[in-house]
Amino acid sequence: MHTEDVSKYRAQGGVLVLDSYDWDRKHSLRLNGEWLFYWKQLWVPEVLQLEPEVERAVRYVELPSDWNGLNGPQDIPGRGYGTYRLTIKIAPDVDTLTLKMPYVRTAYKLWVNGELAAAVGEVGAFGNSKPHYSSKVIVVKPQFGTLDLIIQASNSHHRSGGMWDTPVLGSPERMQSELQLNLSIETIVVGGLLILGIHHLSLYAFRRKEKESVYFGIFCVLMGIRSLFLGESVIYYWFPGISWYVSNVLEYICYFIAVPSCLMFLYLVYPHEMKRWPVLVMSWLSVLSTLAVLLLSPPWFTYGMLLYEWAVKVAAVYVVAMMMVAHWRRREGTIFVLFGVGAYLTTLAAEMLYENDRLYAGGITFIGFLIGVLSVSFIVGSRFSKAITTVESLSRQMKELNAGLEQKIRERTAELERINLSLELVNEDLARMETSRRHLLSNISHDLGTPMTLIQGYVEALMDGVVDREQEQQYLKLIHNRITGLNRLIKDLFQLSKLEARQMEFDIQIVDTEELFQFFVERYELELAGAGIRFETSSYRLTPTEGRTTQVRVDMNRIDQVLTNIIYNAVKYTPKGGLIQLQFTVDEHALVVQVQDSGAGIAPEDLPYIFDRFYKKDKSRNTSGGGSGLGLAIAKEIIDYHGGRIWAQSRLGQGARLAFMLPLVK
Structure with missing residues (x-):
C-alpha cells in the first residue's frame, strides 16, 4: 500500500495537467477533480468543437460524486441525462495509456479525442435509457499530448445518476497488474x-x-x-x-x-x-x-x-x-x-x-x-x-466410568457372591438355631420338668406321712440337690444372657503366653491326677521369636472359666485311666489352646451343635447328671468377646478335641 499524496493531480475547470507524471514508476491515477458537466445535454464531440463550450457548460461537477442535487439554476434529480468532459494534458513522449471506466448509472458512451471508444447500455433522453453494467478497460493514445474525454450518461432506473466513481488512467502494464x-x-x-x-x-x-x-x-x-x-x-x-x-x-x-x-x-x-x-x-x-x-x-x-x-x-x-x-x-x-x-x-x-x-x-x-x-x-x-x-472430556469420563462400572460390577458381583455365601451360612445357622431351639425346648422341659416332678413327689410323700422318720433326712437331701441343680441352671442362663448382650464386665489384662501356660498347668495337674486320669501338657512356638515375648489380652478369670468347662467336660466323658492333653501353640498371629481327651468322641451329627444352649450328647440325661448344657455356650461367648474363635474336632471312638484361639498383642 502506497502513501504518496496525489491530491496535487486534480482537475480544475475541466482540465487535468499530468505532463510531469511518471507513468512507468507510479501507480495508476484516479481522474478526480472538476469535470465540465452539461445537464440534459447529450453532446457529441463534433458539436462541442463547433460551439464555445463556456456557453454550454452549465456547471462543474466534482468527481467522485453522483449528479444528484448539484447546485445551479435548477436542482438536479437522480433520473436524467447529461454530458461529462475532461481535458488531460500529458507529456508528448507518452504514446499509449490505459483508461479503466467506472460503473456509470446506468448507461454511458465514451469518446476519446473525438472517437467513440466504449458504450455500455443504451443512452437516451426522456426515459429511453436502457441500463447495463459492464467493465471496460480501454487503450488510449494521446494526440499532441492531449486526451479529450467526453462521456454521455443517462439514468432512468436508479435513484442516483452519473459517475459515483471516477475513471482511472495509467500505463498498460501497471493498470493490468493493479x-x-x-x-x-x-x-x-x-x-x-x-x-x-x-x-x-x-x-x-x-x-x-x-x-x-x-x-x-x-x-x-x-x-x-x-x-x-x-x-x-x-x-x-x-x-x-x-x-x-x-x-x-x-x-x-x-x-x-x-x-x-x-x-x-x-x-x-x-x-x-x-x-x-x-x-x-x-x-x-x-x-x-x-x-x-x-x-x-x-x-x-x-x-x-x-x-x-x-x-x-x-x-x-x-x-x-x-x-x-x-x-x-x-x-x-x-x-x-x-x-x-x-x-x-x-x-x-x-x-x-x-x-x-x-x-x-x-x-x-x-x-x-x-x-x-x-x-x-x-x-x-x-x-x-x-x-x-x-x-471429549465427557467421553473420557464415560470411558473411565464404564471401566469403573465394570470394576464395580465385578466388585458388586463378588460382594453378592459373598452375600449369597453369607446367606447360605445364615440359612445354615438358622437351621442349626431351629434345631437348637427344639433341643432347648426339649432340654428345658426335661431339665426343669423332671426335677420339679421329683421334688413334688418327695414333698407329697412327706406331707402324706408315708416316709419314716429315718428317711426324712434322705428325702430332704434329695430335694436340696434338685433345687441346687435348678439354681445352677438359672445362674448359667443369666450369665449366658449377659454375655450375649455384652453386659458382662471383663477385666482385660495383657498376659505373657508363657505365664498363662504355667498358670493352667499348675491349675489342673493335681485335680486331674486325683480323678484317676492322666494329664499331659505341652507348648510349641511355630515361629522363632529371638528372645521376644508373646502376649495376649485376656480376662484370666473368664479364660479359666472357659478352660474349666472344656476340661471338666472332657473328664466327664473320659474313663478312668484315660488321657487328657493340654497343648499351647503360639504362631505369628495367635495363641491356640487345645484339649484332647481319649473318650468315646462326638458323633458327626452332634458336632455342629455342641456350642448351642442346652445341647447334650445324651438327650435323655437331665441335670442330675451334673451339667446344665450351657457350659460350652458360655465358653463360646467369652472367646468371641476376646476376638477369638472356638471349635471342636472329633471322631467316634477316638476322643474329642476342643480348641480356642486368642489373637496376640501386636
Whole structure:
C-alpha cells in the first residue's frame, strides 16, 4: 500500500495537467477533480468543437460524486441525462495509456479525442435509457499530448445518476497488474465468505442446538454473494451479459437479509447485552425492503436503500456499544467482535482517503471486511471447540466410568457372591438355631420338668406321712440337690444372657503366653491326677521369636472359666485311666489352646451343635447328671468377646478335641 499524496493531480475547470507524471514508476491515477458537466445535454464531440463550450457548460461537477442535487439554476434529480468532459494534458513522449471506466448509472458512451471508444447500455433522453453494467478497460493514445474525454450518461432506473466513481488512467502494464490484484483480492474475499458461510451452515446441520451458526452462515453467504457486485464487481468479468435488474435485485436482497442475520447471531451469542426488539425491528424492515424490491419496478425500489442504510448505521452504533458493555462484563469472544469492527473501520477510513487522493489504498475495504468476519467467526469456533472439548472430556469420563462400572460390577458381583455365601451360612445357622431351639425346648422341659416332678413327689410323700422318720433326712437331701441343680441352671442362663448382650464386665489384662501356660498347668495337674486320669501338657512356638515375648489380652478369670468347662467336660466323658492333653501353640498371629481327651468322641451329627444352649450328647440325661448344657455356650461367648474363635474336632471312638484361639498383642 502506497502513501504518496496525489491530491496535487486534480482537475480544475475541466482540465487535468499530468505532463510531469511518471507513468512507468507510479501507480495508476484516479481522474478526480472538476469535470465540465452539461445537464440534459447529450453532446457529441463534433458539436462541442463547433460551439464555445463556456456557453454550454452549465456547471462543474466534482468527481467522485453522483449528479444528484448539484447546485445551479435548477436542482438536479437522480433520473436524467447529461454530458461529462475532461481535458488531460500529458507529456508528448507518452504514446499509449490505459483508461479503466467506472460503473456509470446506468448507461454511458465514451469518446476519446473525438472517437467513440466504449458504450455500455443504451443512452437516451426522456426515459429511453436502457441500463447495463459492464467493465471496460480501454487503450488510449494521446494526440499532441492531449486526451479529450467526453462521456454521455443517462439514468432512468436508479435513484442516483452519473459517475459515483471516477475513471482511472495509467500505463498498460501497471493498470493490468493493479486490476489483477484487485480482482484477486475480491475473489479471495468472496470465496472466503462463501466458504465460511457453508462451513457454519454445515456445523448447524450436524449440531442443531447451535442456532447462532446458521445465522452467521447465512450472513457470510449473503455478504459473499453481495461482494460479487461491489468494488471491481467480479461478477461482470465472469458474466458480462448479466441483466442489470437481476444483479441489483440480488445485491439488494442479500444486503437486506444479511443485516438482521448478523444481529440475530450477536443476540444469540450475547443475550444479556443485545436486546430482542432491535433485532425484530431490523427483521421487519428487512422483510418490507425485500418485498419492495420484488414488487416495485426500478427506480422505485432503489429508494428503500436510503432508509435501510440509515437503520443499518444506527444498528451498527448500537452493536458496538453493546459489545463494549459485553467486553466490560468480560463476556467471552467480545474482543474478536471489537477487533473485527476496528479492522473494517480502519480499512474503510483508508478507502475514504483513497477516494480523496490522500492515500493509495484502493480495494482494501474488502480485506478489512474479511478480517472482521474471520474475527467474529472465532466466536463460533471457540464455542464449538469448547463443545468438542467438553464432549471429549465427557467421553473420557464415560470411558473411565464404564471401566469403573465394570470394576464395580465385578466388585458388586463378588460382594453378592459373598452375600449369597453369607446367606447360605445364615440359612445354615438358622437351621442349626431351629434345631437348637427344639433341643432347648426339649432340654428345658426335661431339665426343669423332671426335677420339679421329683421334688413334688418327695414333698407329697412327706406331707402324706408315708416316709419314716429315718428317711426324712434322705428325702430332704434329695430335694436340696434338685433345687441346687435348678439354681445352677438359672445362674448359667443369666450369665449366658449377659454375655450375649455384652453386659458382662471383663477385666482385660495383657498376659505373657508363657505365664498363662504355667498358670493352667499348675491349675489342673493335681485335680486331674486325683480323678484317676492322666494329664499331659505341652507348648510349641511355630515361629522363632529371638528372645521376644508373646502376649495376649485376656480376662484370666473368664479364660479359666472357659478352660474349666472344656476340661471338666472332657473328664466327664473320659474313663478312668484315660488321657487328657493340654497343648499351647503360639504362631505369628495367635495363641491356640487345645484339649484332647481319649473318650468315646462326638458323633458327626452332634458336632455342629455342641456350642448351642442346652445341647447334650445324651438327650435323655437331665441335670442330675451334673451339667446344665450351657457350659460350652458360655465358653463360646467369652472367646468371641476376646476376638477369638472356638471349635471342636472329633471322631467316634477316638476322643474329642476342643480348641480356642486368642489373637496376640501386636
